[in-house]
Each structure stands twice: as C-alpha cells, then as structure tokens.
Amino acid sequence: MSMRERLPSLGHRKRSRRGTEDKLKSLEFGIDDCIRFPCLLQRCCEEQGYLFIPMIQVFQTREDGMFFPIQTSKPFNFEVLSNIILKLFLNKEMKLKMIQCIANQIINSRLFYCLNMTILFFSSTLTTLKLDYCNLKASNLTTLQDSLNSKKTITELSICGNPNREQNFFCLLHCGLKVLNLRFCQINVEGLKNLARAYLNTPPYISSLIHLDLSHNMVFDEGCTYIANILRCDRNLLSINLTDCKIGDEGLKTLLSSFVEFSLNLDELYFRRKIRMEYYKLTSNLKLPVFYSNTISEAEIKDKLATIEALLSKHPLIIEAYEENGEIICKGNYSLRHFNIAYNPLTEESLNLLVKTLMEQNLLHGNGKGLTRIVLDGTPSHLDECENVKNTIYDLLVTKRMRVSSSLSNSFTAQNRSSLRKIRKASNGSSTSRSVQSSNKDKESIITASQ
Structure with missing residues (x-):
C-alpha cells in the first residue's frame, strides 16, 4: 500500500488545504525528493492534527563527495520546531540517501508516526x-x-x-x-x-x-x-x-x-540439546507432535522444522563443535x-x-x-x-x-594463471579444430578429384 493510500484525504483545514494540494500535485510528476519529502511530511502531520513540523535542511552530494546546502521553501501554515532539525542528504540524481534527525526535545508520538510514514515512502532509495x-x-x-x-x-x-x-x-x-x-x-x-x-x-x-x-x-x-x-x-x-x-x-x-577454542557453557549446551530434541520430535511425527497443541497446522510445523534444520546446518555452536575429554569444545571466533x-x-x-x-x-x-x-x-x-x-x-x-x-x-595471481591456462587451452582447441576441419576439407577434395 502506498503512502497516498494510507493517508486519508485532506479537507478539514480550509486555510492550508489549497496550498498543500498544490504542492501535492507536483508529486505526480516525479520531481525531486527535496520537495516531495516536506510535502508528504506536512500532509501526514496535518492529517494527524499536528501543526508543527521540524526544521528541514537539504544537502546534495558534490562530485568530490562533499555536501552543499539547497534552499527549501517555508512550510505553509505550519509552526517550525527550531529544536528539532531534520537533515536530508540527496545524491547526484536528487534522490534521498540519508536522513539525520537532531532533536533537543522529546519528539511527540504523532510527529514520530508521521516521520516514520514519510520515511517508508522513500525507503526505495534511503x-x-x-x-x-x-x-x-x-x-x-x-x-x-x-x-x-x-x-x-x-x-x-x-x-x-x-x-x-x-x-x-x-x-x-x-x-x-x-x-x-x-x-x-x-x-x-x-x-x-x-x-x-x-x-x-x-x-x-x-x-x-x-x-x-x-x-x-x-x-x-x-x-x-x-x-x-x-x-x-x-x-x-x-x-x-x-x-x-x-x-x-x-x-x-x-x-x-x-x-x-572454548568449552560450551550450560546455556549453550542446553541450546544444542533443545534444538536436537525439537528436530527429533518434529521428524518422528509431523502429523501429531507431542509437544505441540492440535491447533497448530502442518504448514506451521514444517516452517518450524525448516528453521531448526537451518540451525543444525549453520549454527557455529553445532557445526564447529566437537567432543574432547568429556567436554564440548567449539572453535573460536x-x-x-x-x-x-x-x-x-x-x-x-x-x-x-x-x-x-x-x-x-x-x-x-x-x-x-x-x-x-x-x-x-x-x-x-x-x-x-x-x-x-x-x-x-x-x-x-x-x-x-x-x-x-x-x-x-597469491589467490589473485592463481586465478590469473588459471584463466590464462583456460585461454590457452581454448586457443589450442580452436586451432586443432581448425586444422581438423582443414584436413577434412583436403580429404574431401582428394576424394572428389579421384572420382
């Protein structure tokens, strides 16, 4: 569901409706994110009945990797919170890459909700x-x-x-x-x-x-x-x-x-035994597991089994551990x-x-x-x-x-050597195939001449 579908329509404030809608019309034409982000944030705040908006500063990336500021328009009919600064960093294509929020006061829950909804809208590039x-x-x-x-x-x-x-x-x-x-x-x-x-x-x-x-x-x-x-x-x-x-x-x-190398502690040993016991119980009777209630479906049991199999095959406390002198030893990190x-x-x-x-x-x-x-x-x-x-x-x-x-x-040179060998083999194979083709043509010409 898109951001526009989640938010209800405007209309409960006549003074700001026209200015906000004019800004929202520009969103349909895919303009830069430096304008789209403030407009969407204002719209969301207005729908939540919160007429305060953070101070927004926009920066764009230069060719040397540094950022330079971009002028933005003042929000219409909104009070700017000077203690909360929202910095937007855009790439060369004017797409939002990074958001930095600097707050010297507690952020209102409605404002945080609006920020979160707006951020979700730009998550494809952020x-x-x-x-x-x-x-x-x-x-x-x-x-x-x-x-x-x-x-x-x-x-x-x-x-x-x-x-x-x-x-x-x-x-x-x-x-x-x-x-x-x-x-x-x-x-x-x-x-x-x-x-x-x-x-x-x-x-x-x-x-x-x-x-x-x-x-x-x-x-x-x-x-x-x-x-x-x-x-x-x-x-x-x-x-x-x-x-x-x-x-x-x-x-x-x-x-x-x-x-x-370290010895497994009690919690890690319990984890290993628990995973193995769950695996054995699931594989022994998928239809009616002993430790599951009858309300759990077979699909949920199979999902649980897939998770346990992944743990058994990839968890270091299981695949990197071995027994020695009555203890379970695991390789270090x-x-x-x-x-x-x-x-x-x-x-x-x-x-x-x-x-x-x-x-x-x-x-x-x-x-x-x-x-x-x-x-x-x-x-x-x-x-x-x-x-x-x-x-x-x-x-x-x-x-x-x-x-x-x-x-x-060394690995790079080894790869280069192997690639050179493959190229040489390929070239030798092509030359031999060409020689075979030429010899076959000669044989065909000799046969036709004799006939």
Missing part, C-alpha cells in the same frame, strides 16, 4: 537513518523494527543517546541492518543479556550485521560475559566498538576467550577483524593476554584469519613495559595484515 538524541522510547524502537523489516533498503541505523528502561535494543538486531550504532544508550547488563539471547536463538544466516557500536555504555566486567556470548555464536560480525565501557582486566579476559577497546581501565596483564591471543590465532590460522586491527587508545601507557607490549601487539597485527594481503595477491 540507506542511512540517524536518529541520535531524539528521546526515543521503547515503543518507538518497536515501530522502527516493523519499518525496517518491511523495507530492507535501510542498512545503517544510528540511535545514539536514546536510553529506555525496557532495554529492548535487541529488536533491531535482525532487521537487515549492516551497521547499528548504540552509543550513549545507557545499555546495562540486562540490555546486554537481551542482546545475547537474541543472537543465540536466531539462525546465524539471518543476521546481516557487520558492525556493532556499543561504546560509552555501562558494560563493566559483568556485561562482558554477554558480549562474549554474542561473539561465540556470531560469524558475520566483523567489527565491534567497546570504547569507554568501563571494562577491566577480568572483562577483557572474558572477551578474549571467545577468540580461541576468527571472523571478527576490528576490535576497539580504547579508553578502558586495562593494565599490563590485559595487554599480555592480547599478545597471547594473537599468537594463538596466528598459530592455529596462519592465513591471516582473526583480529587484524585493535584500538588501544587511552589505555595505561605510562609504564615502559606497557609501551613495549603495545609495540609487540602492533607488530603482530602488521604481520597478520601482510599475510592477508599476500594471500589475496
């Missing part, structure tokens, strides 16, 4: 959404989740400085996002626990997130347990930012344990590349543990897998010993990056 410091509530995050699930084009979301008591940030994990920024959201241990639970109970192929920013939150050493649980079961995440999260030596030790732990109260003990982890990753995977960039800015470096350990860490990372680049170049 890729980045920044709602920093907008005082978003838990219900607003649920609304964002529904919008992101309905339109998968938005791949980057930033909601910095939007804390809420419910700590329901986990609802944004599996919405097709690649970058999620949760800085200054006052995420505590309970919120991290919800995030870890969402990762554990979700098939790994659903998560498309490659960068997670949890910096400047109340993680502490206790919360590192749940971040480590995320790293233990996620192989798509490439970068995580834990700047200024009050992480000490014990917390970093817990995090680094997920980068090498060698997918994460960027690890930012700057401005945390770490000591020399943590730095030595980092060196040990990097050496173990290099020993088990000498092809450059694992951590390649670690940010240690702001960590204690007043001692000469700490500075020496930092230099050792950076040397190990440089060596690993050189191995990665060399392996990529």
Whole structure:
C-alpha cells in the first residue's frame, strides 16, 4: 500500500488545504525528493492534527563527495520546531540517501508516526537513518523494527543517546541492518543479556550485521560475559566498538576467550540439546507432535522444522563443535577483524593476554584469519613495559595484515594463471579444430578429384 493510500484525504483545514494540494500535485510528476519529502511530511502531520513540523535542511552530494546546502521553501501554515532539525542528504540524481534527525526535545508520538510514514515512502532509495538524541522510547524502537523489516533498503541505523528502561535494543538486531550504532544508550547488563539471547536463538544466516557500536555504555566486567556470548555464536560480525565501557582486566579476559577454542557453557549446551530434541520430535511425527497443541497446522510445523534444520546446518555452536575429554569444545571466533577497546581501565596483564591471543590465532590460522586491527587508545601507557607490549601487539597485527594481503595477491595471481591456462587451452582447441576441419576439407577434395 502506498503512502497516498494510507493517508486519508485532506479537507478539514480550509486555510492550508489549497496550498498543500498544490504542492501535492507536483508529486505526480516525479520531481525531486527535496520537495516531495516536506510535502508528504506536512500532509501526514496535518492529517494527524499536528501543526508543527521540524526544521528541514537539504544537502546534495558534490562530485568530490562533499555536501552543499539547497534552499527549501517555508512550510505553509505550519509552526517550525527550531529544536528539532531534520537533515536530508540527496545524491547526484536528487534522490534521498540519508536522513539525520537532531532533536533537543522529546519528539511527540504523532510527529514520530508521521516521520516514520514519510520515511517508508522513500525507503526505495534511503540507506542511512540517524536518529541520535531524539528521546526515543521503547515503543518507538518497536515501530522502527516493523519499518525496517518491511523495507530492507535501510542498512545503517544510528540511535545514539536514546536510553529506555525496557532495554529492548535487541529488536533491531535482525532487521537487515549492516551497521547499528548504540552509543550513549545507557545499555546495562540486562540490555546486554537481551542482546545475547537474541543472537543465540536466531539462525546465524539471518543476521546481516557487520558492525556493532556499543561504546560509552555501562558494560563493566559483568556485561562482558554477554558480549562474549554474542561473539561465540556470531560469524558475520566483523567489527565491534567497546570504547569507554568501563571494562577491566577480568572483562577483557572474558572477551578474549571467545577468540580461541572454548568449552560450551550450560546455556549453550542446553541450546544444542533443545534444538536436537525439537528436530527429533518434529521428524518422528509431523502429523501429531507431542509437544505441540492440535491447533497448530502442518504448514506451521514444517516452517518450524525448516528453521531448526537451518540451525543444525549453520549454527557455529553445532557445526564447529566437537567432543574432547568429556567436554564440548567449539572453535573460536576468527571472523571478527576490528576490535576497539580504547579508553578502558586495562593494565599490563590485559595487554599480555592480547599478545597471547594473537599468537594463538596466528598459530592455529596462519592465513591471516582473526583480529587484524585493535584500538588501544587511552589505555595505561605510562609504564615502559606497557609501551613495549603495545609495540609487540602492533607488530603482530602488521604481520597478520601482510599475510592477508599476500594471500589475496597469491589467490589473485592463481586465478590469473588459471584463466590464462583456460585461454590457452581454448586457443589450442580452436586451432586443432581448425586444422581438423582443414584436413577434412583436403580429404574431401582428394576424394572428389579421384572420382
């Protein structure tokens, strides 16, 4: 359903009806988004009986990648909220690519609804959404989740400085996002626990997130347990930012344990057994499952079975685990590349543990897998010993990056060699076929001459 179909017709305000309709007529001719977005937002706000609109600033991309401002018309018969600024960033084709909202006051629920409806209308080209410091509530995050699930084009979301008591940030994990920024959201241990639970109970192929920013939150050493649980079961995440999260030596030790081989804890063992038991029960009796009520249809059971089969075939806690000395051991996370732990109260003990982890990753995977960039800015470096350990860490990372680049170049040259061989074989085959054709023609000419 389009935006125009969702919104009812205008007509309850005679003073603004004509001016708004004149603007809406231009929407049918496919004019630029810098005019379409304010018009649709005004229309939606008017239908909701909300006669306030944010201050809208429009910018367009230049050839050098920078943005320059574009003049926009003043909204007709609407009061402009100077404390809420809505920045629209357009590409060279004047299509909306990014929206940034800067709010110094609590956003009205009706205004947020209008913003969400308008954003949905432009979701075909919109890729980045920044709602920093907008005082978003838990219900607003649920609304964002529904919008992101309905339109998968938005791949980057930033909601910095939007804390809420419910700590329901986990609802944004599996919405097709690649970058999620949760800085200054006052995420505590309970919120991290919800995030870890969402990762554990979700098939790994659903998560498309490659960068997670949890910096400047109340993680502490206790919360590192749940971040480590995320790293233990996620192989798509490439970068995580834990700047200024009050992480000490014990917390970093817990995090680094997920980068090498580890034993499954009780929750992970329970998860493995639960998945296998559900699979066995579903496959043994599809018609009447023991643990399902009779109201569930066979189609729903098959959908559940498909999800469980995906977990069994792709979840790292199942396919990368093996039994040894009565314990279930799983391979460590060698997918994460960027690890930012700057401005945390770490000591020399943590730095030595980092060196040990990097050496173990290099020993088990000498092809450059694992951590390649670690940010240690702001960590204690007043001692000469700490500075020496930092230099050792950076040397190990440089060596690993050189191995990665060399392996990529070797694979590239190998592909070039294989392609050259194929070309040579093809050319040789064509030359031989031509020679065979020519010899056949000679034979035919000899036969005809003899006849």
